[in-house]
Amino acid sequence: MPEGNLKKTKRTNLVRNSKRAVYDRTVVNEIIDATPLCHVSYIIDGRPYVTPTLQWREGDMIFWHGSSASRFLHQIVGKDVCLAITHFDGFVLARSAFHHSINYRSVMLFGQATKIEDAQKKELLQSFVEGLIPGRWEHLRPMTDQEAKATTVFSMPIDEGSAKVRSGPPGDDEDDYSLPIWAGLLPVSQVLHDPVPDPKNLDGLEVPTHIRDFKLG
């Protein structure tokens, strides 16, 4: 069960014009669940880093993962993190350059990166794969202990942060609406294409139902 809305703090206020910030957990969860891609930023040796990685949500927790071989990931255990998830929904074409914009849905979360212990990892990674591609896990060669060890998983509560969404037509200056300038939207979306079989698949293997039925987001 969700624990209510996200916390509004000094940090969330700093980055969000309060007019546009959304703290509603349902909105936040929908944005998180609509793509696995996220960008996580950390400080190492006093300098900022941001890396793209894959995230998944379980209830009020967000998880992301990486290779245990990464020297980078070792340095962020327990550290402050800012995590962003962004959907680019299209160009907003106004009557003035100034009011040009994009439509988007974004979430920004703050917290600390908690490293998941080995004993919990297999189950979590199974949820990750199953959440991403429902039905896939049971078809796979089972995960070994070594593979679980080789994967580092971090978690963070979805607690402090906010969403920001822009949708709809341009917002022009009142006087500009009388100008004969075409304004509107150029919508953009992520689409899924037909599955491409690995050339190394065994002969006669058909595209399984869980792949044929896969939907994005």
Next chain:
Amino acid sequence: MPEGNLKKTKRTNLVRNSKRAVYDRTVVNEIIDATPLCHVSYIIDGRPYVTPTLQWREGDMIFWHGSSASRFLHQIVGKDVCLAITHFDGFVLARSAFHHSINYRSVMLFGQATKIEDAQKKELLQSFVEGLIPGRWEHLRPMTDQEAKATTVFSMPIDEGSAKVRSGPPGDDEDDYSLPIWAGLLPVSQVLHDPVPDPKNLDGLEVPTHIRDFKLG
């Protein structure tokens, strides 16, 4: 003229498995130019922040912008920045959970955020709009000095950083290729949809050529 390849430094080494890092400027520029969306991370009061914003490139410089009203942006002038641009190209479905992955193209750049002076801004914003939607600028109500002032533009040389690209079929463990498991790709791409006119457009305004001909990336 490009100034040769990007610099490999302690920072770029930390985040990139050297095997996968690409320092070739042509590859880096192609990834940057294929989307306006980027994620920029900064440190404020000792904590990391990452915000999505729009970027554009001119030669060996990258630019990004925001509202001058943002208290956030005032705090990053001259500060260390890490900027990431990421394209999600699809799911990589392997025979083991461990070798599941995504195909992607990403660039990570390091530098300092230099604030552009007012005198240079109009010209830069014109290049931004023209780069993004060629042919648009001449149709617009001209930019006022006040609007240029209300926009903050940052620049950074494209100098220290690297690209990382994954493409192609899954890379499974040798033994797993003999298993009767369907493996392959679920390609994903960003697509543009038909222009949606603003309901407030004047009667009889047709979709102009520069919008009809617009291509993504």
